[in-house]
Amino acid sequence: MAYLETRGLGRDFPGVTALDGLDLDVELGRTHVLVGENGAGKSTLVKLVTGTDRPSRGTIRIDGEDPAEKPDLFRYIAYVPQELSLFPHMSVAENLLMPFHKSGHRGIVRRAALEREAQEYLDRFGIEARPGDLVQTISVPDQQLLQIARASTNKDMKVLILDEPTSSLTPVEVDRVFKVIRGFHDRGVGVVFISHKMDEVFDIGDDYTVLRNGKKVEAGHLSDTDEDGLIRAMSGQKLELGDQFRPATAPAEPLIEVEGLSGPRFEDVDFTLHRGEILGFAGLVGSGRSELMQTIFGFRKAHRGTVRVNGAPWRLGDTTKSVKNGMLYLSEERKHHGIFPQLSVRENIGLSIFDLTNSPLGINARRERREVDRIVDDYDIRTASTDTKISNLSGGNQQKTIIGRAMAMEPKVLIFDEPTKGIDVRTKAQIYEIMKGLAEKGIGILLVSSEMDELRKCASRIITMHSGRVTGEFDTATTDQESLVGAIFGTEAEHV
Numbered sequence: 001m002a003y004l005e006t007r008g009l010g011r012d013f014p015g016v017t018a019l020d021g022l023d024l025d026v027e028l029g030r031t032h033v034l035v036g037e038n039g040a041g042k043s044t045l046v047k048l049v050t051g052t053d054r055p056s057r058g059t060i061r062i063d064g065e066d067p068a069e070k071p072d073l074f075r076y077i078a079y080v081p082q083e084l085s086l087f088p089h090m091s092v093a094e095n096l097l098m099p100f101h102k103s104g105h106r107g108i109v110r111r112a113a114l115e116r117e118a119q120e121y122l123d124r125f126g127i128e129a130r131p132g133d134l135v136q137t138i139s140v141p142d143q144q145l146l147q148i149a150r151a152s153t154n155k156d157m158k159v160l161i162l163d164e165p166t167s168s169l170t171p172v173e174v175d176r177v178f179k180v181i182r183g184f185h186d187r188g189v190g191v192v193f194i195s196h197k198m199d200e201v202f203d204i205g206d207d208y209t210v211l212r213n214g215k216k217v218e219a220g221h222l223s224d225t226d227e228d229g230l231i232r233a234m235s236g237q238k239l240e241l242g243d244q245f246r247p248a249t250a251p252a253e254p255l256i257e258v259e260g261l262s263g264p265r266f267e268d269v270d271f272t273l274h275r276g277e278i279l280g281f282a283g284l285v286g287s288g289r290s291e292l293m294q295t296i297f298g299f300r301k302a303h304r305g306t307v308r309v310n311g312a313p314w315r316l317g318d319t320t321k322s323v324k325n326g327m328l329y330l331s332e333e334r335k336h337h338g339i340f341p342q343l344s345v346r347e348n349i350g351l352s353i354f355d356l357t358n359s360p361l362g363i364n365a366r367r368e369r370r371e372v373d374r375i376v377d378d379y380d381i382r383t384a385s386t387d388t389k390i391s392n393l394s395g396g397n398q399q400k401t402i403i404g405r406a407m408a409m410e411p412k413v414l415i416f417d418e419p420t421k422g423i424d425v426r427t428k429a430q431i432y433e434i435m436k437g438l439a440e441k442g443i444g445i446l447l448v449s450s451e452m453d454e455l456r457k458c459a460s461r462i463i464t465m466h467s468g469r470v471t472g473e474f475d476t477a478t479t480d481q482e483s484l485v486g487a488i489f490g491t492e493a494e495h496v
C-alpha cells in the first residue's frame with residue numbers, strides 16, 4: 001500500500017498548466033524515481049506534496065489521510081532541494097541540528113553536546129568538515145551532503161524527497177549517498193529520487209514515473225524498462241546524443257600558462273590551456289578543482305605562483321580585471337552566483353550588454369530587446385517571454401541564459417564549473433554542443449565536472465587532482481576509464 005499517493009493532482013498558473021491529472025504512489029522501503037526533462041512538472045509536484053503550494057485540483061493522501069484537513073501530516077515528508085539552502089554564516093552543527101533541542105538552563109545551547117551529536121552525522125555521511133566549521137568555508141559537495149544529513153535528523157520522516165542529490169558528487173560520494181538511501185529503506189523510509197543521471201536511476205531505483213509537459217506518460221518497475229526507454233518517454237522521441245563533443249579543430253597556441261600556482265586547498269599546479277581547447281579537471285571532494293579555478297579568476301587569493309594569458313602576466317585576485325580582460329567564471333551554484341532570481345530574463349541578459357544598449361538618454365529599450373531576442377534564439381532558451389522572471393525557468397534554460405549572457409561579452413576564456421548540474425539529457429547535449437562550438441571559435445574552456453562521462457565526451461585533455469595536487473594529465477582519446485579513476489584517487493600518472 002502506498003504511504004504517499006496523489007490522484008488527479010493538478011496545478012495551474014496564469015496561462016500555464018504546470019501539472020495535470022497526476023496519479024502517483026510512493027511505497028515505504030522503496031525508491032521511487034521521478035524523471036522528466038526540465039520543466040516537466042517535477043518541481044511543481046514536490047511543492048504540492050511537501051505543502052509549500054496548494055493544488056488547483058486533485059487529492060493528496062499521506063498514510064491514507066488528507067493533509068488539507070490535517071496539515072501536520074506534512075511533517076512526515078522531508079525534502080532536500082537541488083539548490084543549496086543553508087545558513088552560510090552559521091556552523092555545520094547549527095545548520096544540521098536547528099532548531100536546537102540540546103539546550104540547557106533557560107534555553108542556553110550546550111554547544112559541546114550539539115557538536116558531539118553533529119559529529120555522528122558527519123561520520124555517517126562522510127562529510128569532510130568539523131561541527132564548528134562555518135558552512136561557507138566547506139566545499140559545495142560537502143554542503144550538499146550536509147543537506148541530506150539535515151533531512152535525516154527528522155525523526156518523524158517517512159518519505160524523503162531527494163532532488164538531484166548527486167549533481168556535484170563524484171562516484172565515491174554517490175556510493176556513500178546510495179548506502180545511506182539503502183539504510184533508509186531498512187528503516188522503512190520511502191525515497192523519491194529525482195535525477196537526470198540514467199546510471200544512478202537504475203542503480204538505486206525500484207519504481208519510476210516519467211513526467212512530460214506536466215503529465216504522467218509512463219510508470220512502472222525499473223526492472224521492466226531500460227535507459228533508451230526512459231529517455232524516449234521523457235522526450236517523446238529517440239535521441240541521438242553522440243559519443244563525443246570535443247572540438248573538431250586542433251588546439252592552437254597557448255592561451256593560459258599556469259606555473260607553480262598555490263592557493264586554498266591546492267599546491268604547485270602547472271598546466272597550459274590552448275586557444276580553442278576544452279581542458280577538463282577531474283577529482284574527488286576536496287581535490288581543489290573549484291578553488292583552483294576561483295583563484296585564477298580572482299575570487300580567491302593565490303599564495304604563490306604565476307598565471308600568464310596570451311604570454312602576458314595575469315593579475316590575480318581581481319575579478320573585475322578578469323572580466324574586463326575576457327575571462328568569465330560560470331559557477332556551479334546558479335541560484336547564488338549565476339542569476340539575479342528576482343529579475344527577468346531580459347534584465348539578466350541586459351546587464352551584460354549594457355555597453356551595446358546604453359545611450360545618452362539611458363538604455364535604448366528597442367536595441368536591448370533586439371539583442372536579448374537574438375541571444376534567446378541563438379541559445380534556444382525556452383521562455384514564455386523575455387519578461388518572465390529567470391527563476392521561473394527550468395535549470396537548463398537558466399544555464400543557457402547564463403552562457404548566452406557570457407558570450408555577449410565576447411570572452412577569450414570561459415571557466416565552466418559543473419555546467420550541467422541538474423540538467424536533463426536533451427539540454428545537457430545542447431550545452432555540450434554550445435561548448436564545442438565556442439571552442440571551435442577559438443575560446444579556451446576550462447571544464448570542471450564530477451561526471452567522468454561528461455569529461456570524456458567534451459574535453460580534449462583531462463587533468464586529475466587529488467588532495468590539492470595534480471596527479472595526472474591525460475589525452476582523452478587514448479586513455480581508459482580505469483586510469484582516470486585511479487588518478488583521482490591519488491595514483492600518480494605520467495603526463496601526456
